[in-house]
Amino acid sequence: MAIKDKYQDYKNWNEKRIANSRYKSLQKEAYKADKSRLKHERAYHDSQSDGYHGGEEPSVSPHLLLFFAAIAIHIFLDVYLFNLRRDGGSIPLMLGAYIVLTLFAVLFVYKSGLSSETWTIAGISLAAFLLPFINKFVNANWVTAVLILVPVWGIYLMFNPGDSTFLAGFGKWYLIIVLILGVYALLTSSIVNSQMGALPASAPADVSSAVDVIKHFFIDNTKNLGTSILGLPGKIGSKINQTFSMSYFTGQVEQNEAEPLGVYLEDLRAAEPVFYENNTIIILANLRGKSFEGVINVNNYCFINSGNKRIANGKVIPFNPELFYDESRPIECVIEDNLKKGSYTVTLLSTFDFPTWGYVEYTFVDRETRLAYYSQGKDINYELSIPRKAITTYTNGPVSIGSNIRDLPIVMYPDSYQNFGVTVANIWPQGHMDTLKTLEVHVPEGIMLENCLPKTGTTSPGDNGYTIYTFKLETPKDTFSTELCEMKFVNSDNFLNGNLKVTKTFAIKADYRYSLEKTINIRVMDI
Amino acid sequence: MNKNIFLILLALFVLTACGPAPSPYSQNYHTGTKGIELQFVGDSPPSEIYEGAFFPLAVLVTNEGATTLDGEVYKGEISYSFDSFYLTPNSPDVKREKTKIVLFGKSVRYPTGDFSLTSLPSFTVNSILGQRENPHTELFVSACYPYKTLFSDEVCIDTTSWTEDIRQTVCTAYPEVYDSQGGPVAVTEVRPEMHHVGQVVRPAFYITIENKGSGSVLAPVDKIENACEIQQDSETKKNWNRVRLSASLSNDPLNCVPEEIILHDQKGFTRCYLDEGGYGGSLNYLSTLVVDLDYVYMTSISKDISIVRSIIPGYGLSSDNKCEPWETEFNDKCIDNCDLCNQNSEYGFCGSVFKDGEYGCNCKEDECLSIIEGKKTNDVTYLNKNCIFGISLCSEGNFCCRKQ
Numbered sequence: 015m016a017i018k019d020k021y022q023d024y025k026n027w028n029e030k031r032i033a034n035s036r037y038k039s040l041q042k043e044a045y046k047a048d049k050s051r052l053k054h055e056r057a058y059h060d061s062q063s064d065g066y067h068g069g070e071e072p073s074v075s076p077h078l079l080l081f082f083a084a085i086a087i088h089i090f091l092d093v094y095l096f097n098l099r100r101d102g103g104s105i106p107l108m109l110g111a112y113i114v115l116t117l118f119a120v121l122f123v124y125k126s127g128l129s130s131e132t133w134t135i136a137g138i139s140l141a142a143f144l145l146p147f148i149n150k151f152v153n154a155n156w157v158t159a160v161l162i163l164v165p166v167w168g169i170y171l172m173f174n175p176g177d178s179t180f181l182a183g184f185g186k187w188y189l190i191i192v193l194i195l196g197v198y199a200l201l202t203s204s205i206v207n208s209q210m211g212a213l214p215a216s217a218p219a220d221v222s223s224a225v226d227v228i229k230h231f232f233i234d235n236t237k238n239l240g241t242s243i244l245g246l247p248g249k250i251g252s253k254i255n256q257t258f259s260m261s262y263f264t265g266q267v268e269q270n271e272a273e274p275l276g277v278y279l280e281d282l283r284a285a286e287p288v289f290y291e292n293n294t295i296i297i298l299a300n301l302r303g304k305s306f307e308g309v310i311n312v313n314n315y316c317f318i319n320s321g322n323k324r325i326a327n328g329k330v331i332p333f334n335p336e337l338f339y340d341e342s343r344p345i346e347c348v349i350e351d352n353l354k355k356g357s358y359t360v361t362l363l364s365t366f367d368f369p370t371w372g373y374v375e376y377t378f379v380d381r382e383t384r385l386a387y388y389s390q391g392k393d394i395n396y397e398l399s400i401p402r403k404a405i406t407t408y409t410n411g412p413v414s415i416g417s418n419i420r421d422l423p424i425v426m427y428p429d430s431y432q433n434f435g436v437t438v439a440n441i442w443p444q445g446h447m448d449t450l451k452t453l454e455v456h457v458p459e460g461i462m463l464e465n466c467l468p469k470t471g472t473t474s475p476g477d478n479g480y481t482i483y484t485f486k487l488e489t490p491k492d493t494f495s496t497e498l499c500e501m502k503f504v505n506s507d508n509f510l511n512g513n514l515k516v517t518k519t520f521a522i523k524a525d526y527r528y529s530l531e532k533t534i535n536i537r538v539m540d541i
Numbered sequence: 542m543n544k545n546i547f548l549i550l551l552a553l554f555v556l557t558a559c560g561p562a563p564s565p566y567s568q569n570y571h572t573g574t575k576g577i578e579l580q581f582v583g584d585s586p587p588s589e590i591y592e593g594a595f596f597p598l599a600v601l602v603t604n605e606g607a608t609t610l611d612g613e614v615y616k617g618e619i620s621y622s623f624d625s626f627y628l629t630p631n632s633p634d635v636k637r638e639k640t641k642i643v644l645f646g647k648s649v650r651y652p653t654g655d656f657s658l659t660s661l662p663s664f665t666v667n668s669i670l671g672q673r674e675n676p677h678t679e680l681f682v683s684a685c686y687p688y689k690t691l692f693s694d695e696v697c698i699d700t701t702s703w704t705e706d707i708r709q710t711v712c713t714a715y716p717e718v719y720d721s722q723g724g725p726v727a728v729t730e731v732r733p734e735m736h737h738v739g740q741v742v743r744p745a746f747y748i749t750i751e752n753k754g755s756g757s758v759l760a761p762v763d764k765i766e767n768a769c770e771i772q773q774d775s776e777t778k779k780n781w782n783r784v785r786l787s788a789s790l791s792n793d794p795l796n797c798v799p800e801e802i803i804l805h806d807q808k809g810f811t812r813c814y815l816d817e818g819g820y821g822g823s824l825n826y827l828s829t830l831v832v833d834l835d836y837v838y839m840t841s842i843s844k845d846i847s848i849v850r851s852i853i854p855g856y857g858l859s860s861d862n863k864c865e866p867w868e869t870e871f872n873d874k875c876i877d878n879c880d881l882c883n884q885n886s887e888y889g890f891c892g893s894v895f896k897d898g899e900y901g902c903n904c905k906e907d908e909c910l911s912i913i914e915g916k917k918t919n920d921v922t923y924l925n926k927n928c929i930f931g932i933s934l935c936s937e938g939n940f941c942c943r944k945q
Contacts, residue, residue: 268673305672306669306671306673306850307671311866313866333866334866369671371671371672371673373673380775380778382775382778382779382781383778385778385779386778386779386781386782389782389803389805390752390757390758390782390807391805391807397757398841399841409671409674410672411672448869456670458625458626459625477667477670478625478626478667479625510773512620512773513622514683515622515681517622517624517679518624518625518626519624519626519627521670521671527869
């Protein structure tokens, strides 16, 4: 095509585009003019019919009316009457309510006819209807609380307030406040959790519980946070005291291929969404335990506290189940104390005796071997297949065991000793150690522990030439306990027995009674 | 035309590729940097084994160097170490058991060296103590052996710098680099120096040796028969990483300084020279330099063994517990939880009620019920503080209460 023709085509296209744009803007202006004219005509008509003079605007914007209608449906119908449920009779009623709302919006507020705006309105109503179904998949009170505070129609209207200045202003502030409160709730919960323990466990979607969650987040958490902040100096002080007066040794947990070891309370749930006065309260849960060493005897308790005050005791069935190897048992907490109307926190407590084991491997070489490899410019760790560091590996469970992290190999110097320390610490935030019954250190043949602090241990023979040192330490409640000894060779000349290197495993066993707690919120209503 | 050229080139290629078959008598067996090599055989030990099982331990020992270990003068030893926490050897008194190595070096009879399958004691895997799910342990096997490296090559006795003979010479003395001589320690460089002493030339050679094997050089010994036993001595260990060297030129022994070379960064140097006499004459000529390296060497291998639990635990308690379910061990005694809470109400199951007074397992069921009945029930804090009813703090039939 010749350049001239191309230019002509472009010119025609561009002119057409400009003309279209001008036409559209003229149409918009005409529409606005029509709207304004209609408004004034209506005002005039109204003033003629009811004696109202002045031609003022209607006192209530249609958008505001729609907002109130949507909020009314959300709060009174969906939240209060049906508890945001979507089952049984609630489905047709809620569907019907949102259809009516949609028709009202389309016909009287937006007057959008069959335009794309109608589809938007229908989509909003559909989203408002479908969103509570999320409770079937995510069973958490905080989700329900969010659904209450952030209604779909309300949010849409706040962002699109139409001609309602009140809605525009209110919407902006409402969203800002909700956002701030949400962040505050998250922050206080995480801080409180690290200080105080577990969050209320998840329960079936329940509006009243969700309201309690909001109260818990913003009021109780603030109180608890205040308490924990005030208590922090004391806790830090005691931890510093303990650290300065006692070493702290660490380890790494053994990664289990299957379920981890220990006892777990799972799937805590109320038997009914709400309870009534003078009725028995039943809480269900699954107790799961795994141990390679035999049966775990668990004692179960349940009770209701109000702050620090015990207001009801329940009984758990079975009270004292035995969990063998890798077993899960359902348990039931029954509270028969008559509770008045209100919101309560039920605590399930399981106490059990459990051992945690720690293992650390030390490789020993004599000084001359170390020097010989060094003088050859060779890496003794590579040449003799020795790991770089000795790190204690402890088995899964509520307690950790740590020992000195050493560089390997350990060079044997005559007439000298090495420090050998063991630290036992609680690592589950949802429980605590009631008693540390014993701490056993299995020491291999040829090595002995002396001058142990803070407690001297008793010795007994073990298998394969091992010696078992048993210590009775103070129970570490929120901190840790450490035992520190001097590790010496019985006969350093014969220890290596003609070998270049010797690898010895130390085994550490902490035997303790542990209490595991989990809580759930319930609501008691009057009959 | 192109096709013809291609065919000619192909024929030339095939013809040059053919050559006389190497005679075994002309083959040089003093090559390679390996000595005694070790290798675990198949699944002994296995990579994964169940607790309580046993496994044999077999090692393939090969002599890929040129020195023969005859088992009388030159004898090697295999030793092993293990962690007694996981493994127990099945043979009695295996703490210091050593296995001898008797293998021929590379020669006409053994062109690629000699090998043997050495069985070491079998092991039983101990039951896993504690709660560990899948521990790992290592088996370490090492071989100690005295060895020699024999180096021999023609060197040039270069007199031209002295005679200033301008005729074409047979050879010129210059540094030579070498690769290996059939042992882990090798002569890698020889740098000749020709020194004029009167009318003769006294050659000197700057010799570089290197540990090219994968193992470590130990201490040289005077008594070869006890080469490996002596290595465990702490004084001997101070002399590790040394190689003894002796050299001769045309059967004339050379004086080497140092005779015992210490390796630094796997390398060592010495200077060997003719102490007296010399070589005169007006022409260069080739002479044979022979260098003997004597050393004790160690090589090792290891294998990681994964131990799998196989024994399902018994019905015994996982934790030692001498007490009944309503009791807790406290100061080596079993006491009722009610009394325990009285003394120390910090236990989780105690609750705040114990802060108020003296509790004990003093009430029977009917007493507790009567106490409860007297309490008002229109108060949300319903629980009667005088009787803890509903949780097991005392033995069956008794209840934890405070009698007024």
